[in-house]
Amino acid sequence: MIGENILENIAEIVREKTRIPVYGVDVRRILSALQVTDDFWEIIFYSEVTVPAASEILKELDRKGIVKLSGDVIVITEKGYEIIKKFEIPKPYYKKCPTCSGRGISLEDFEEVLREFKKIAQNRPEAIQQYDQGYVLPEVTVSRVALMANKMDLQNKRLLVIGDDDLTSIAAGLSNLPKEVVVLEIDERLVNFINKISEEYGLKVNAEIYDIRNPLPERHYAKYDTFITDPSETREALRLFISRGISGLHGPRCAGYFGITRAEASLEKWYYLQKMLLDMRVVITDMIHNFNIYVNWGYAEKTRAMQVAPVKKAPKREWYTSTMYRIETLEGFVRYNEPAKEDIYEDEESSTV
Amino acid sequence: MIGENILENIAEIVREKTRIPVYGVDVRRILSALQVTDDFWEIIFYSEVTVPAASEILKELDRKGIVKLSGDVIVITEKGYEIIKKFEIPKPYYKKCPTCSGRGISLEDFEEVLREFKKIAQNRPEAIQQYDQGYVLPEVTVSRVALMANKMDLQNKRLLVIGDDDLTSIAAGLSNLPKEVVVLEIDERLVNFINKISEEYGLKVNAEIYDIRNPLPERHYAKYDTFITDPSETREALRLFISRGISGLHGPRCAGYFGITRAEASLEKWYYLQKMLLDMRVVITDMIHNFNIYVNWGYAEKTRAMQVAPVKKAPKREWYTSTMYRIETLEGFVRYNEPAKEDIYEDEESSTV
Numbered sequence: 001m002i003g004e005n006i007l008e009n010i011a012e013i014v015r016e017k018t019r020i021p022v023y024g025v026d027v028r029r030i031l032s033a034l035q036v037t038d039d040f041w042e043i044i045f046y047s048e049v050t051v052p053a054a055s056e057i058l059k060e061l062d063r064k065g066i067v068k069l070s071g072d073v074i075v076i077t078e079k080g081y082e083i084i085k086k087f088e089i090p091k092p093y094y095k096k097c098p099t100c101s102g103r104g105i106s107l108e109d110f111e112e113v114l115r116e117f118k119k120i121a122q123n124r125p126e127a128i129q130q131y132d133q134g135y136v137l138p139e140v141t142v143s144r145v146a147l148m149a150n151k152m153d154l155q156n157k158r159l160l161v162i163g164d165d166d167l168t169s170i171a172a173g174l175s176n177l178p179k180e181v182v183v184l185e186i187d188e189r190l191v192n193f194i195n196k197i198s199e200e201y202g203l204k205v206n207a208e209i210y211d212i213r214n215p216l217p218e219r220h221y222a223k224y225d226t227f228i229t230d231p232s233e234t235r236e237a238l239r240l241f242i243s244r245g246i247s248g249l250h251g252p253r254c255a256g257y258f259g260i261t262r263a264e265a266s267l268e269k270w271y272y273l274q275k276m277l278l279d280m281r282v283v284i285t286d287m288i289h290n291f292n293i294y295v296n297w298g299y300a301e302k303t304r305a306m307q308v309a310p311v312k313k314a315p316k317r318e319w320y321t322s323t324m325y326r327i328e329t330l331e332g333f334v335r336y337n338e339p340a341k342e343d344i345y346e347d348e349e350s351s352t353v
Numbered sequence: 354m355i356g357e358n359i360l361e362n363i364a365e366i367v368r369e370k371t372r373i374p375v376y377g378v379d380v381r382r383i384l385s386a387l388q389v390t391d392d393f394w395e396i397i398f399y400s401e402v403t404v405p406a407a408s409e410i411l412k413e414l415d416r417k418g419i420v421k422l423s424g425d426v427i428v429i430t431e432k433g434y435e436i437i438k439k440f441e442i443p444k445p446y447y448k449k450c451p452t453c454s455g456r457g458i459s460l461e462d463f464e465e466v467l468r469e470f471k472k473i474a475q476n477r478p479e480a481i482q483q484y485d486q487g488y489v490l491p492e493v494t495v496s497r498v499a500l501m502a503n504k505m506d507l508q509n510k511r512l513l514v515i516g517d518d519d520l521t522s523i524a525a526g527l528s529n530l531p532k533e534v535v536v537l538e539i540d541e542r543l544v545n546f547i548n549k550i551s552e553e554y555g556l557k558v559n560a561e562i563y564d565i566r567n568p569l570p571e572r573h574y575a576k577y578d579t580f581i582t583d584p585s586e587t588r589e590a591l592r593l594f595i596s597r598g599i600s601g602l603h604g605p606r607c608a609g610y611f612g613i614t615r616a617e618a619s620l621e622k623w624y625y626l627q628k629m630l631l632d633m634r635v636v637i638t639d640m641i642h643n644f645n646i647y648v649n650w651g652y653a654e655k656t657r658a659m660q661v662a663p664v665k666k667a668p669k670r671e672w673y674t675s676t677m678y679r680i681e682t683l684e685g686f687v688r689y690n691e692p693a694k695e696d697i698y699e700d701e702e703s704s705t706v
Binding site: 021023024025029032088090092093094095096097098099100102103104105106108109146149150152155156252253267268270271274275278281283284285286287288289323328330331 | 374376377378382385441443445446447448449450451452453455456457458459461462499502503505508509605606620621623624627628631634636637638639640641642676681683684
């Protein structure tokens with residue numbers, strides 16, 4: 001006999017264990033994903049449940065005999081299939097536009113940029129764990145530039161890039177659209193790489209060392225038309241990366257871009273973020289699902305994600321994605337520019353550091 | 354001699370005249386659009402300024418000798434070109450994915466639905482002004498269904514459609530994915546049409562008469578998994594359409610969809626809307642720019658848009674678009690279900706009634 005509230009009960013147990021807001025829907029989405037894949041990372045991709053919560057849900061499903069975790073394999077048991085039938089849990093359906101992968105963007109006018117960018121990116125510094133790095137596919141970096149161009153946020157504009165392991169500054173520079181691109185980046189390897197390429201190609205791109213925990217320096221304060229960043233996703237990191245970006249903007253109706261995942265941020269954290277944005281008097285204008293797709297990074301085995309994962313197999317394909325947010329400042333927006341108050345690298349939902 | 358603050362000054366004048374929050378950027382975007390089109394409706398499309406504000410901006414530009422309005426034609430004057438040069442105002446750049454028109458959606462699995470839908474829609478009741486109607490292209494209606502399917506919001510789910518001149522219920526019914534589709538609609542013609550088609554095609558779709566100004570009836574309260582609506586965009590209408598939809602949802606982590614324009618809603622109104630959403634404890638998960646493209650409607654000449662337009666030419670092509678929002682309810686979300694308090698059809702930014 002399967003109880004009416006079994007999915008909610010499992011969510012409740014996991015919620016208590018992880019302190020992450022987990023819902024019956026999350027359990028349902030994991031049972032949905034399991035019908036098409038036994039790969040933990042693909043389960044994250046389809047279910048959009050945070051890594052630590054998904055891990056605990058799977059362990060609890062195992063304890064209850066609904067799935068079986070053994071070694072590398074996750075299988076649905078007979079009882080599991082009964083539950084799937086009882087609650088009419090469908091297989092995941094995920095089919096985006098084959099041309100743009102759902103980004104909605106045309107790269108027609110950016111083919112040359114993409115070609116050059118790919119060449120340059122071959123020699124990029126590898127992602128390292130120390131700074132929670134992990135970069136997107138080259139097509140994604142160039143799509144960001146095309147997106148910003150579509151929004152008129154690059155043409156004759158000054159662009160501030162905060163943290164740039166994705167090398168968005170290079171792609172923006174290659175497009176020849178912005179008047180100036182400034183990169184603030186903690187990793188000296190990247191600063192040097194970007195400046196070297198900028199000189200070689202004669203780009204209007206300049207990178208300098210900057211630690212997000214410090215206030216934005218005076219010379220960058222209120223100077224830019226547009227910012228882009230790819231924040232770490234602890235609450236404190238979200239606040240810092242985004243408010244630094246906003247502090248760099250010169251006035252109302254300037255734009256900001258950043259990617260937010262589901263793998264490291266529950267919808268409750270999204271809610272927190274959205275409240276924070278409105279509190280700063282900025283408005284959200286676009287949110288493009290899975291715009292950003294990340295290349296699997298070299299240090300995956302050493303992350304908390306891998307430690308908490310119920311099976312220890314490396315990802316087979318890209319699974320870590322994020323929604324691209326675009327915001328605009330309104331009259332009376334707030335440039336919050338205080339030093340960091342908390343650890344930016346860890347909270348209950350984070351897992352890639 | 355052109356003053357440094359001329360764009361901001363024009364915005365200020367228009368702001369006072371229209372009571373719509375207008376920024377220098379809005380004037381700039383109109384001068385951008387004017388470089389590629391002299392069609393007022395295309396100017397709205399590119400600039401994303403509300404119709405009444407864009408009208409007043411153009412009139413003020415005319416008074417200042419920056420553009421010339423005469424009869425059907427809007428031209429940039431010599432002084433206008435000086436300003437464009439001085440402020441480095443680029444031409445608009447707008448190029449979405451050619452396959453999905455920027456919606457990000459694949460229709461591959463919905464081709465049969467689209468074919469049937471187009472046949473059915475040929476006999477649809479025409480849009481009428483009395484109810485602020487205006488429907489989207491058939492591809493858009495079916496894309497909505499594909500989008501909801503991608504989000505797992507239709508499969509074995511109950512869908513509530515509030516206002517359905519777009520016939521989204523029919524497309525959803527044809528997909529055979531939802532368990533049930535219920536339409537609440539004020540227009541008897543549409544209710545009858547939808548029910549007739551539903552019977553003819555054996556769909557699980559039922560329409561009934563409903564006026565958004567009244568609370569959602571008990572039998573529809575807290576019953577559905579998903580809602581979709583296409584609200585009128587006065588503040589009061591936004592509040593009513595969306596809170597009725599939310600009142601129809603059975604619990605946390607249910608989804609809602611609705612389109613919001615820029616032609617009738619400034620970013621300040623978007624901000625108001627987003628604050629309202631968060632106040633109801635729902636989170637925004639997606640915002641897809643220009644997802645909805647509307648067929649030009651028959652009663653255009655009689656709208657306030659046409660009355661305020663500085664030139665009286667009918668639109669040549671589709672110009673009225675909206676961003677598709679998707680929201681999810683969180684624990685503690687609010688079902689606000691009170692009667693209407695204000696006029697839902699008119700405020701300072703509205704123009705299509």
